[in-house]
Amino acid sequence: MGDQMTVTALADIIRTQAEILETSLPRHAYTDYHGDKSLSIARSKLLEACDKLNHLVTGPIECTSQQIPGLLTDMIPTKGTPDVMGIAQGHRVHAALQYVCHFRLASFVPADGTPITYEDLARAAGVDTSQCTRVLQLLMTYHIFREPGTRIVAHNRNSRVLLDEDTGAAVEWLTQESLRSSAFFTETRAMSRRWSTGTAGAGSNDIVAPATIQGVMSSAQHQTALDLANTGVGQSTVGFFAQQRMNTETSMKAERYARAMAGMAKRRQLSAEHLVSGYDWAALPFGSTVVDVGGGNGHCSKAIASCNPSLNFIVQDSNTALAEEVDVEELGDRLKFMAYDFFKPQTVAGDVYLLRRILHHYSDQDAVRILQAQLCGARKKPEARIVVMDNIAIHSGTLSTLEERKTRTLDIAMMALFNSVERNLDGWKELFKMADPKLQLIKVTKPLGSALAVMELQLDQT
Numbered sequence: 406m407g408d409q410m411t412v413t414a415l416a417d418i419i420r421t422q423a424e425i426l427e428t429s430l431p432r433h434a435y436t437d438y439h440g441d442k443s444l445s446i447a448r449s450k451l452l453e454a455c456d457k458l459n460h461l462v463t464g465p466i467e468c469t470s471q472q473i474p475g476l477l478t479d480m481i482p483t484k485g486t487p488d489v490m491g492i493a494q495g496h497r498v499h500a501a502l503q504y505v506c507h508f509r510l511a512s513f514v515p516a517d518g519t520p521i522t523y524e525d526l527a528r529a530a531g532v533d534t535s536q537c538t539r540v541l542q543l544l545m546t547y548h549i550f551r552e553p554g555t556r557i558v559a560h561n562r563n564s565r566v567l568l569d570e571d572t573g574a575a576v577e578w579l580t581q582e583s584l585r586s587s588a589f590f591t592e593t594r595a596m597s598r599r600w601s602t603g604t605a606g607a608g609s610n611d612i613v614a615p616a617t618i619q620g621v622m623s624s625a626q627h628q629t630a631l632d633l634a635n636t637g638v639g640q641s642t643v644g645f646f647a648q649q650r651m652n653t654e655t656s657m658k659a660e661r662y663a664r665a666m667a668g669m670a671k672r673r674q675l676s677a678e679h680l681v682s683g684y685d686w687a688a689l690p691f692g693s694t695v696v697d698v699g700g701g702n703g704h705c706s707k708a709i710a711s712c713n714p715s716l717n718f719i720v721q722d723s724n725t726a727l728a729e730e731v732d733v734e735e736l737g738d739r740l741k742f743m744a745y746d747f748f749k750p751q752t753v754a755g756d757v758y759l760l761r762r763i764l765h766h767y768s769d770q771d772a773v774r775i776l777q778a779q780l781c782g783a784r785k786k787p788e789a790r791i792v793v794m795d796n797i798a799i800h801s802g803t804l805s806t807l808e809e810r811k812t813r814t815l816d817i818a819m820m821a822l823f824n825s826v827e828r829n830l831d832g833w834k835e836l837f838k839m840a841d842p843k844l845q846l847i848k849v850t851k852p853l854g855s856a857l858a859v860m861e862l863q864l865d866q867t
């Protein structure tokens with residue numbers, strides 16, 4: 406769907422696709438298409454057309470061509486999302502959400518949809534009534550909370566998701582740490598460029614740092630925007646996770662991060678159900694052991710184990726506190742937790758080493774170290790597989806703009822948080838080759854509705 410389409414042509418697409426969804430699915434359940442590909446396609450066509458329509462009607466900026474001569478005609482044909490100024494102000498909305506999460510406003514609004522006055526809500530949350538009202542009224546324009554009468558507020562479908570502890574933690578983390586890291590995004594890039602010693606990417610104005618600050622410089626070059634936002638120049642460059650073990654505040658952040666990850670995983674596109682369907686677990690020999698590396702609270706292993714009674718699972722993670730979270734009692738001895746640092750040589754001789762949502766957090770250099778550590782285990786059994794479930798970045802223009810936007814957003818998040826990257830298939834192949842030239846990618850599957858692909862790897866024994 407190009408930018409050349411007319412408003413009415415887009416409206417026609419919207420009508421056709423909307424009718425397909427409305428006649429096939431219950432109201433408000435347009436994501437519940439249960440593996441029906443045609444409904445999934447109808448939904449994505451509908452959303453794509455809405456986005457294009459919005460873009461076309463809004464234009465690049467909310468002003469008239471008289472105010473800025475030539476601007477509208479120059480800019481409408483370019484690819485992009487509507488209203489540049491609007492996008493540039495997105496952080497105001499994030500600030501409002503941050504406020505709501507910090508003061509737990511959602512928890513004081515009755516969950517059953519009955520309203521509460523702004524005054525009562527503010528009193529319960531211990532905040533200023535006027536501030537709280539202004540914050541909520543902005544969010545209402547984004548369909549988060551509703552105002553069913555004068556000076557009262559109630560939950561709607563969107564605001565209610567904040568009541569879920571994990572989802573609430575995800576929104577809080579995104580609007581706090583993650584938002585802060587975004588604010589330092591360009592500064593971090595500029596800093597590492599300025600302090601480069603004149604090699605790749607350095608410009609003629611680059612400063613060669615004096616020897617006295619070499620230590621700070623080399624650590625600063627590896628700093629992420631998140632490090633800079635949290636600790637300042639040259640401080641704590643050992644990475645987000647390690648940094649979180651430093652004190653009470655950071656351990657609280659670590660807990661919130663873990664919860665936030667669980668919250669993100671609750672989105673359908675990241676559901677563990679795609680891992681269950683995306684790999685032929687039933688084909689593994691009876692009694693096989695799946696090693697869930699960086700498996701967190703074991704929710705993925707639990708989902709696979711429930712459908713594959715002949716398999717055993719070892720969930721490894723550096724944060725063993727996560728093991729407390731998920732009830733795995735019904736699986737008995739089939740699922741065990743183990744403290745493990747995935748940069749250290751793997752000691753368990755498993756049949757499958759599962760790395761789900763691990764490698765995309767790391768630069769190529771560190772991701773190679775993680776893979777090589779797992780190969781120490783994989784070499785113990787000739788048939789052992791490594792299964793990587795992660796995002797595969799798409800080539801520009803191959804999917805809808807909305808799908809591409811998700812991948813590109815994640816890519817920037819990875820750069821800001823971890824100095825890492827969302828890899829396309831060639832990038833993944835290159836990474837595997839760097840880990841070991843004998844490590845072969847034997848299968849790639851992308852389950853319907855999943856944001857992540859399943860990549861199966863095996864060491865070539867010849």
Ligand SMILES: C[S@@+](CC[C@H](N)C(=O)[O-])C[C@H]1O[C@@H](n2cnc3c(N)ncnc32)[C@H](O)[C@@H]1O
Nearest residue numbers: 646666699700701722723724745746747761762
């Ligand atoms: C994004 S979560 C992914 C969790 C799980 N695999 C999933 O797909 O939901 C990353 C996990 O890696 C763990 N982790 C981080 N650094 C680690 C390390 N050095 N060794 C082992 N686990 C680590 C974190 O505690 C967290 O549980």
